[in-house]
Amino acid sequence: MPRPHRKSDPTRRSDPTRNLDPTRVGAATGADRTRRAFSQTFLHDRAAIDRVVRAVRPTPGELTIEVGAGTGQLTRVLARVDGRLLAYEVDPDLTARLARRCADLPNVTLAPGDFLAAGPPAEPFAVVGNIPYAATAPIVRWCLHASRLRAATLVTQLKYARKRTGDYGRWSLLTVRTWPEFDWRLAGQLPRTAFRPVPGVDAGILRLTRRPVPLVPPAATPAYQRLVELGFSGVGGSVAASLRRGFPVRRVDAALRATRIPVDALAGEIWPEQWLTLFRLITAR
Template sequence: MKAKKSFGQHFLHDGRVLQAIVNAAAPREGELVVEIGPGTGQLTKRLAAQVGVQNLRAVEADRDMVAHLATKMPELEVVQADAARFEWETLIHNQPAVIVGNLPYNASTAILFHLLLNHRHRFRRMIFMFQREVAERLRAGPGGKTFGPPSVLSSLLAKVQMVVKVPPGAFRPPPKVDSAVLSFEPREQPLFNIENDQINDFNDFVHALFRQRRKTVLNNLKRVAGQDAAEHLNAVDINPMARAETLEIESLVELWRHVLGEKP
């Protein structure tokens, strides 16, 4: 099968990386395993050997790949759908599950955050491939240029770990960038007692603070809090001349709550 640029397809063939993904998923007995973007089925076959095809499901956007898999693995249940919009409750019911995928670069963060924001309670673990630059942003901590809204949101909603770094030669056709596989263990409750229905509001607030990264947190906060920005920063002991990338996530949460008028 020929990879399609329109789907951002790069087929993973490196056995070492494929096995690292299977090992990181570490499905338990009785768990359902779901694969996003099975493509030609290289990872799919290894997963089926691990858990049995009866405990494996796949979601694939490309109908030609769905047809290809139907001939190669006719017993496999494959749903043709966009994983970034898919209603996962139609596939995952009350059965414990893990989910894996060699995600297309152009949709990887949309798929990840659709799952983390709306469906993380359905999965014990998520193992996904990203462009390495994106992976570094997703797992970054405060103090560096890679720390930003994706880092904050992923940390609030999951424990994030590096699984393996992946060179271009591991794919056919090889991409022009390095890649990396990350592991996410979703949290039952977001960090710092943020309620699930507050996550989107907090995420918007964080994006506002990072909107112009070279500006101070005071200048960016003025877009949200107006002339009260300095008062809010002083109240939670944040240096108004600092930049958002230097702030701990807990400090961002405390500032957001103060702007909202919530008391500690």
Template sequence: MGWIKNKSEQVVGIEPFHARKRFGQHFLHDPAIIQRIVSAIALEPSDTVVEIGPGLGALTGLLSASSEHLHVVELDCDLAQRLALEFQGRNLHLHVADALDFDFAALASADELLPLRVVGNLPYNISTPLLFHLLAYSHVIRDMHLMFQREVADRIVASPGNRHYGRLSVMTQWHCRAEKLFDVGPGAFVPPPRVTSSMVRLTMRAAPPAPVSDPVTLGRLVAKVFSHRRKTLRNCLRGWLTPAEIVAAGVDPGARPETLDLGQFARLSNQVGAAGCHWAEAKPR
């Protein structure tokens, strides 16, 4: 994904650029949507902003005008060269890198300005792993405004009992307060994707919603139970916890994973640690 400047604003000397399928590029070009995103972010000049996948720079220009500290992460070398030419002399730090491997903590430490504000129109083919990568840096991030495929956005913000509620919901909401801001139709992009997109705001929590003894255990537990989402906890936690141990955590062994809230997952995770069981790492859905 990415952003594209209005045709009337193209920079002299820069050749037209065509989106590349291998990077999942769909450039947002609707000025009204772009302005709506900027308004939702509500930047202050002192904010340190990180834009992932700037594309052709339509949003980048507005971010640069609003923030004194703007970093952009772009994998496509040709796009990076265009951005370097267009924004030379501006308050923009260009990182030609894969966001999936990018060390956001090092970026924050280098600026000595915490926390980061992240914005991006994410490629659909990597949006979930990229979100998990970003969540690993929640300690240096204030908030994120990210564009996802609507189906993924619905999973991110889903509540217990909702059909979209799953591993992505639990692990994202463990770190953040999640809010879907608005949907964006295919016509707002060039080339248009086959699906509707959604803008999501993720505001990092100052503290976890419930105490856990080991966050790694929590992640493995959540992955485990949602790999058998229609089974009861009694069945999908067999070998991890006995029904009595599930009850001791204050959870019904007959409940299904999709009905549990964050606090219940935390108590189950702590019970796994207290039981001292040795289990293989669960595979994510």
């Protein structure tokens, strides 16, 4: 039996908020479109802000750079515990508002513009920020390449923070490659409802800390990184097969036995500490 014809409802077709997350229905303003263009989500929950500040652990008198100061919610709390704060904000619509909000904070200097375009300071410093998720990778790279960086505390997507810190039971190439110089930690989790506009995922507090003494001598770091990159190359289907392409088979197999790594183990399954031991055993003279 044919189905009866159903008249279309023009109000249903033209309603742009239909089927949207109710927490985002009001986010169709020009300002919110700018927020999306800059991949911005602002911390508004005070408990979440306090949790980020506790993870920072500032050094008295040290310069701290805030990435993506936004509306200054985090900036004002940081200013109470940091000696000197340099706050970057790339969105020109927010800089005037940020200046007004921080006018009574003499230890805060505003830096309108792109943090990624700035050169790192010549003095020891720390980085902190509720960073745009879309810029996470370049901001992390900037921090890793800044020779005077002491620590970075970054609010990222929870998935990114867990992946980089081994919280899934697997380790990434970037983490293992830089492990001799930097400690990677998941310093906490923040619910997505702590942000406005509300993002689709929860956030993690990623803590990067430069080690006072590298775990591998600087002169040996390039060799360590080449070994790790070879191990992560995936050639042969296992770390053992990949490493055998660049080092004597007997030496590789003996190092795997000594570290109790299965011969069929994948690169991401090996802890950073085990990579250090593999490097020392395989390259020993």
